[in-house]
Amino acid sequence: MSNLHTRCLLTIVCEALLEPRIEADLKRLGAPGWTATPVRGRGEHGDREGHWENDGNVRLEVVCSSERAERIAAHLHEHYYRDYAIVSWLAEVKVLRPEKF
Amino acid sequence: MSNLHTRCLLTIVCEALLEPRIEADLKRLGAPGWTATPVRGRGEHGDREGHWENDGNVRLEVVCSSERAERIAAHLHEHYYRDYAIVSWLAEVKVLRPEKF
Amino acid sequence: MSNLHTRCLLTIVCEALLEPRIEADLKRLGAPGWTATPVRGRGEHGDREGHWENDGNVRLEVVCSSERAERIAAHLHEHYYRDYAIVSWLAEVKVLRPEKF
């Protein structure tokens, strides 16, 4: 389809406790929207099973321009990567409504 | 690996209420399968926190040929984008079993 | 951004019952971590609605090198594809910390 436009999908997985703070960051950094999913996981910080209070992760997805996505990723890197259980990755996606993202 | 085949991953995030209708559409439009996740989110239509009746979103993922994915995306655009909280995006993926998707 | 590194995102969707076994496989095959989400879905094996005991699916995401991802995918293909409800796909992603994945 010719009317597909390239954007960037930024996926963040972090401890659930961080969600309000990172969502505030997303807002401030101009993310046009996001989708959040409660998830479990395993990584350097061990098992995060989510069976009780704050013991789980959340997965945040943001579709936006790649500049913005990289700026957000860099911000997360600077503020959270040292002390918190958090990973993120970027991927190229296509959308129909370029003005929305 | 030489036996990887290119397909398209269509991700749809929409208000939970639409799920049965969009799944019926997916079936009709020949999606070979899909995966659904209850999610929360934020966008133009405000916070969709999913704390009570129909107040959440659902995330549907379909792996299929890119023609089919684009046809489905166009169908959604036509029928739901005006009135409902819904976004979608497409991405390139690789699969092992081309006949399945 | 120049400091982005290419990695592979392997997504697996399988019946929930398999989760412990596949996670053990992931560990053995050297996955640096993973994220798990309870999901529902539909495919060849019919509806998997997750309303009761073991009747749902789980979605596992692993970010790692593409060689490792392909090795894991091949392992799953060999051991589970015949008898179980399971699909998987691979996608290219970018990460900031190459040493972590």
Add this chain to the structure above:
Amino acid sequence: MAIDPVVYFFGFGLIAGLLRADLRLPGPVYDALSFLLLLSIGLKGGVELARHGSIELLWQSLAVIGMGILLPILAFPLLRGIGRLGRSDAASIAAHYGSVSVGTFAVAVSWLGSRGIEFEPYMALFVVLLEVPAIIVGILFARGLQHNLDWRDMGRELFLGRSVLLLGGGLVIGALAGGEALAPLEPVFVDAFKGILALFLLEMGLIAAARLGPLREHGLFIVVFAILWPLFSAIIGLLFGLLLGLSPGGVTILATLAASASYIAVPAAMRIAVPSANPSLSLAASLGLTFPFNILFGIPLYAEVAQRLGGG
């Protein structure tokens, strides 16, 4: 007499919500609470229905359905004319206010119960009967007799919806089994009722608080409507109650039902049948204002008037 304690729970939720405190119970728990409330109300109503059912009830039922048709017909022109709302929004709000809120009904029952005021015990039947008619009227207002609406599908949606089905199923089981056979189930469906209602209201307080924000965007008319309309429709409910020869308690409940606005079944139905209506507008009114208003002020008021007029 003091405030019904379940109302304190609502107030607690409302305050916590306004302070943006996170007291939310997880979605599945909210679902279980509302599931239990609906089923409990149905069961109790069904037991009483089997005990007290009579031919008179048939006429009463028809009259109540008539009220459910009348209310949105009265509200729609008001919303269009004075409120200057678009066709879809006016139709949707009319449907919300013509239908009923089961939560409000439960608080009214609890309120009367804690004061020892008697009422016709089969009123749960009226709740079921009032759910759907206003939705149909609302859809007709919005779309006329268009042929592109799949009424068969819509009918399924309406009559097989969660609240109609749980109330209805409870009524049938209650009537079939009878009170004696159901006695061993009472710890869950009867004794626990008020505690469950308290938890449910705590949650509803949090949800209502979140709905007060959007209200500001929608202008003054909707705020005034959300408070004055219940007072007006309560009078209609009172009149119907008196005409049907209900006891003062029964009149109070019918007035409360008339004054209450749906915030669960109708929003879902409207979203599908009238997608161009703004769901946040109608929900802000019904849940952010009318629900708290009825619970905190409406019910005592309607009861006062009903008892003065000496229904029955």
Add this chain to the structure above:
Amino acid sequence: MAIDPVVYFFGFGLIAGLLRADLRLPGPVYDALSFLLLLSIGLKGGVELARHGSIELLWQSLAVIGMGILLPILAFPLLRGIGRLGRSDAASIAAHYGSVSVGTFAVAVSWLGSRGIEFEPYMALFVVLLEVPAIIVGILFARGLQHNLDWRDMGRELFLGRSVLLLGGGLVIGALAGGEALAPLEPVFVDAFKGILALFLLEMGLIAAARLGPLREHGLFIVVFAILWPLFSAIIGLLFGLLLGLSPGGVTILATLAASASYIAVPAAMRIAVPSANPSLSLAASLGLTFPFNILFGIPLYAEVAQRLGGG
């Protein structure tokens, strides 16, 4: 006497399910209900076990385990020979029907209780004992004594499974603590039992309805088997009950256990140990047909026969 009201809830769920109405409780709530049922049954059994336990019980237990081994051994050749099923499917179904359904047990207990029919109160022990043997027999039928099955892993899966552990843990706690000390816990574990069972059965009705569809694909044999086998295995249960000198109530329960088919523990175990068996086939039979059949018709029938034969 009338139908046990919990059965109405099952019927309600079944009808709602066939109408494709969405009455599903969220997964976590379903899990909590079944968790509570298992623990409650275990606790109650444990209290009684400590009170009535005797050396005789040891022999009874061994006999019951024997029954759990015998039933799949009888079912397997039937499924292979007459049913013409593949090795894996026959073995899997034999395991399902050799094991037991805790939900069916709970309904039998409720049924006897509401009729005031006494039974040996430690029957919960037999439920635990019957869960696992048939699974092992089934795995052996499917795989022989192959060495590539990790029996240590499988053992963990079997004996540390949710239902064995909750029933077993409940039995131990009940026996250790005794009835008096557990009295303050009764509102949750005893008084609420029937209400929780009703909610659970409502859900099981919905789930059973969803399993009736696939049944059509699997042909007539499995339908006939799912109805006739319980009648046959109930007779075996009756005979064991009589031989063990149980009361008519106890005989009824043992017959019900024999007639019941697992739909939780066994499907999970078979999926891991015998992956080539079709899980939808065995579940359609055990959950779509045998469970409703036992609940609606089987239990009253077994009780009738048990009382005629005057067990005890």
Add this chain to the structure above:
Amino acid sequence: MAIDPVVYFFGFGLIAGLLRADLRLPGPVYDALSFLLLLSIGLKGGVELARHGSIELLWQSLAVIGMGILLPILAFPLLRGIGRLGRSDAASIAAHYGSVSVGTFAVAVSWLGSRGIEFEPYMALFVVLLEVPAIIVGILFARGLQHNLDWRDMGRELFLGRSVLLLGGGLVIGALAGGEALAPLEPVFVDAFKGILALFLLEMGLIAAARLGPLREHGLFIVVFAILWPLFSAIIGLLFGLLLGLSPGGVTILATLAASASYIAVPAAMRIAVPSANPSLSLAASLGLTFPFNILFGIPLYAEVAQRLGGG
């Protein structure tokens, strides 16, 4: 007298967890249990507060807050000096142990109740008062009076946290409504309390078991601290209780509160305010060791001493 049966549930969970059996209730159910426990404790405390509240209580409250400040001040140098822990970890652990565990409090209440030992019924107030002070002290130890911590935000976090709010809201509702008006809510908030506590402890057993693993990595000091510190802080609690003229039951509870370590509110607050502290270290100690220790051995011990010293 025998062990309180709720403790068996904890033991059951602990053993199941060590065997890696999957008995976990889903997250939402765990949340609902802890929600109910907090609210129930608050409500009951509030009713008693309104009944027994006096000016004396004000002084007692101030003294209790003082204890909440004193405990982390005593613990911090110990953790730094003998334990050789980093500043952040020492501060975080001091905050955990200076604050309280509501679960431990509930077990103490249950323990005294099942023995018929009286205690000041408004102790729930002290739980709320002890939650926050130690957290503030801990943050100050970790960060000094740095200006880059947003104290306004932190205050919200602390005083609008789930447990403070549910306990506090319960206290207020209980006091406003009074025991009589709340009677219809008792099946859920009072009668069910011990059953819900049992289920909660079963889960806590599983969670505690999962925390015992990491403990090994953290060395001997933390193990010793997690056992000996409670004994020491219990003495401080005892002394405060005696000075405040509490009854032996009340002294027992204050000692238990002093000996208990937070595993819910404090971890969350520390994660935000002192992110460099290792959350698994403090949780392994408070949840993996101190919680079981207090429940299994501490409470009976503190009660014994309190009764010997004949508080009151």
